[in-house]
Amino acid sequence: MIRIGIVGATGYTGVELLRLLAPRADVEIAVVTSRELQGVPVHRHFPNLRGHLDIAFSAPDAAELGTCDVVFFATPHAVAMQSVKPLLDQGVRVIDLSADFRIKDIPLWEQWYKTPHTAADLVAEAVYGLPEVNRDAIKTARLIAVPGCYPTAIQLGFLPLLEEGLVDTQHLIADAKSGVSGAGRKAVEDFLLCEATESIKAYGITGHRHHPEICQGLQQATLDPVKLTFIPHLTPMVRGILATLYAPVKKGVSVSQPQLQSVFEARYAEEPFVDVLPPGLWPATRNVKGSNRCEIAVSYNVETNMIVVLAAEDNLVKGASGQAIQNMNLMFGLAETAGLQTVALLP
Amino acid sequence: MIRIGIVGATGYTGVELLRLLAPRADVEIAVVTSRELQGVPVHRHFPNLRGHLDIAFSAPDAAELGTCDVVFFATPHAVAMQSVKPLLDQGVRVIDLSADFRIKDIPLWEQWYKTPHTAADLVAEAVYGLPEVNRDAIKTARLIAVPGCYPTAIQLGFLPLLEEGLVDTQHLIADAKSGVSGAGRKAVEDFLLCEATESIKAYGITGHRHHPEICQGLQQATLDPVKLTFIPHLTPMVRGILATLYAPVKKGVSVSQPQLQSVFEARYAEEPFVDVLPPGLWPATRNVKGSNRCEIAVSYNVETNMIVVLAAEDNLVKGASGQAIQNMNLMFGLAETAGLQTVALLP
Amino acid sequence: MIRIGIVGATGYTGVELLRLLAPRADVEIAVVTSRELQGVPVHRHFPNLRGHLDIAFSAPDAAELGTCDVVFFATPHAVAMQSVKPLLDQGVRVIDLSADFRIKDIPLWEQWYKTPHTAADLVAEAVYGLPEVNRDAIKTARLIAVPGCYPTAIQLGFLPLLEEGLVDTQHLIADAKSGVSGAGRKAVEDFLLCEATESIKAYGITGHRHHPEICQGLQQATLDPVKLTFIPHLTPMVRGILATLYAPVKKGVSVSQPQLQSVFEARYAEEPFVDVLPPGLWPATRNVKGSNRCEIAVSYNVETNMIVVLAAEDNLVKGASGQAIQNMNLMFGLAETAGLQTVALLP
């Protein structure tokens, strides 16, 4: 029985961790913290948990968290970096869903998150928790930086092309569409139903915090210099990210549709949560709602010599909490898919 | 291992049965029929099942269905009544999600469904599959008529009041709001996104097929004559029914808010899927999306001497497929909650 | 050319006033106030007004507002009551969309709005701006209290029945469904897209501020004592209110469907914005989106002896800003329909 703590579990990644963990017999949700809601039963805040979880929020307390085997941070950025060290020192393993340990280049992180980093040494140690890239390192890691939602879909979509050296890495484009839950459960005017429904818009056009994270991951897959145009879009739905990726074929390389299909199938043949669709099927976010599966398809157009990759995930599952649990499973020697085989809710 | 057949599994109750049954280790989905889609892998039609179910649709065949322990009918009305007999004769137990065996009064059924009933004897035998009323009879039944979606929420909400003789049964009102999935997966103009979203309307104002079913159930709970005004509404969402029930207090009876709370809590104390909310909490369909839980709250207004009950369910789960599986669990001596403890998807 | 001022025009009723007034040639939008946004062009806050309105928000200023012929208050409650007097004294006519002058019973108002009323004398003078009831008084009024969104639909639906003495006024029920824009443009968690979409719930079950307003209006139409159960519901859409009204036929009275149809048609024959649908048609909020039209239908059920009335309006138009302008038109001797004949946006 693995004892679990969750810090800052009042938002959407928090409730998603609880939804996926509460039914499991092999883990115990021992501590769920929230400064504001301490003493309040968790199911009072998240009514979907009624009957599934009998625990109240407590104030974050290093000693109590220190009794856990693993602690998830579902906090805004700049929280985990100040709290992780004492836990690691007590032998607790930490899985951070925030951005604090994702970017290895500290000044770059500080530029985007506009605050000094207070745990640079831990950044060096932290393992970037994308199992499809870092599975072995994850198994033995003390500290995991769970990838962001956009970075997960975009890296999974681009990686096979970069690893095989098929594309012009200086002209990559990621046009990504996210549901509103990606903005979290903050009372912000822009995300009111009346503001966000029945409309689509791009945002972060002049720069988005996930851009350096994505580039870091892509650059590790190739010696060619990576340049990426990344435009995220706010889409009128709750869950889901669809990444539409454009990559021109590299000069001197020739590709074909069947070859690309094979490259993707081979790359992800052993991956339990990356589903390369057969020819003729295309991803849709509804197919993966509530599930840890990422659907991927690839298309090649001869006339334009352009490769288009489509990747769909649930931003709260494979893009956050599901992936975090996938990491936990690996760290504790459990079946990687344990607790993550829920079927997507359709319709 | 219980062998399961599903007839007509191309609609929303079909995919919901499969979503809930596919992950289970104690059942085997042996036959899934569809005349139109025979030979097509089920996950091709329902992409959420990719990786969870490796079976193709087959044409309905009595012999093959006869090898099952239990067969679910997820068909339009007037199909099951023509197919059930040979299955029962082979010892197969049948759980019908359609309306064919719900109404005991055959002429009344024929009036509403506008076709002669061809299996009147089986109607007499069939057990109405509302476990909160008929649990014991369900356990030994050969043939279950699973209640309709509206009737489930409305009966669960009214029953404690009628059983206790607290209300004027001749002036009951059920104002019910359903998501669009209640209309099924039919290519009908009215249910296009552009027609049904961002709008609410009543329908069936001069009569709805679920009205006699609800009245039959309510009448069994009281000797007083039941008269019910039932107005269903098409609500711009996929899943969920919220029933707002109005019942004037019976002449000569006096009630109080704490008393009503106790009546409801006592009535459903042992029910795993009826959740009487504590005072101050109110049902919302989002709290039960994808779950078999039905949330109920009761409110009494002294000035108007009116009782208002609110009941929320997922129309595809407790209102259809989840309830069907709850019946199956009872029929086969399994834990009543087996496979039905999924946490609602929130947000 | 009528000079118009709008106080507090940063919310949804504000932008709706501007949408309807900006294209008109017979009015001039002279002052639009907002303390927070002073100096900001109005179209910067409301991009739909780009090209239609070249004015910036200004700080509320009695002198500047005093140059207007009419001032609309689109403010939260308890603002207008503190600002109206000096305007009236300068000869400005005032149309208040807030609740400050709707309820004649001051202690009742204070009980619901939890603050002392500071302009009781003006409450006595104010005309309740429901043209279908108070048209003549509106024409000469200095101060209009525009009805609330729920009260408009519910009164228009019940009035013919009460005026004709057809129903048991002690057992009236109004089950009303409102889009989320009724909650205004406040950054409140409950109204985030991820919280409010794909779900329906009742609220205000133990009491809602519109209840006394509705009762006051209904009581004026009958000598019988009115008792009303009113349950509002938050519906996952932006605009629209559908009121489903239940009224038992009065003891000793007998009614028929054709008679009720005639009663409603006769009552509203001359009303430009109340549309009694012909038999067989039923209201839907999508039919009136963006329009000042209120659709009404009536149904009688012999078996239960119950009358059901359905009324649909756009809560921001006939339920707020459109009605406010209808009042203005009457006050200034313009065509009552001026600027209000926009066709609903469908789909």
Add this chain to the structure above:
Amino acid sequence: MIRIGIVGATGYTGVELLRLLAPRADVEIAVVTSRELQGVPVHRHFPNLRGHLDIAFSAPDAAELGTCDVVFFATPHAVAMQSVKPLLDQGVRVIDLSADFRIKDIPLWEQWYKTPHTAADLVAEAVYGLPEVNRDAIKTARLIAVPGCYPTAIQLGFLPLLEEGLVDTQHLIADAKSGVSGAGRKAVEDFLLCEATESIKAYGITGHRHHPEICQGLQQATLDPVKLTFIPHLTPMVRGILATLYAPVKKGVSVSQPQLQSVFEARYAEEPFVDVLPPGLWPATRNVKGSNRCEIAVSYNVETNMIVVLAAEDNLVKGASGQAIQNMNLMFGLAETAGLQTVALLP
């Protein structure tokens, strides 16, 4: 008074023509045809028109249509091409909202629309109704081919860049997101609310009918060979297209953000319906819902040397019926903006 006929007005572009034309005093809607609905009042089919239009659908009849000054075709493809000639011969001017006369290359048209073209000579004569390109030709045209919804947004977004020779025309990418109304009012399973809501997906990945139309338009603006990757997406909303356009800067050319802003502002300075947003503002489809305005913004990224253009329109207005009416206004010497200055509905 211009006499107007509309052929095939039962779909979404039909009702949108009627919404925009019905309130006008300078036109008369004389004939509205539908084979299926002949004799049915138009407002019975489109309840938003109640009180605005008192005419019934009639069967298409060349003689009756021949009495009109102008006839709009809001029909599926391959209808107008068989009906236009006799109308033109009677002196009627024709505005076709379908694809029949958009593509000058007949074999290319036939390849995409999979039927022989029966009016090739009229294709040669037809004027492509994009006023921002062909204003003068439109004024005197007998026959207008109204641009498709995607082509309008995408051409308006790319044209300034191509006309100025700033970009590498062989690597253009258009990632476009459309509301579901773009699919029309057909009872097709994919567009049911339960299928299309709360999900986003790409479609037409291997080819879409609007691709040749867009390329034809773009090619006319440049001598460089145009190659375009075009990926449309089905977005869970009713109205709106957002086109996110990517264009690498041409080799040897250098650009800057202020320069691009100027290029766009200059290009559209005199255009009443193309709104180049000031720096810092970005398009959203909600800003133009129900309006003929197209919002455009341009962004340049130095690091990637990539230009991103965003264009938002209402697919049913500037992308179809509004643009059709803009053409009519030009053809008949009316103010180009007549009847098209409705403010977008927000929220």
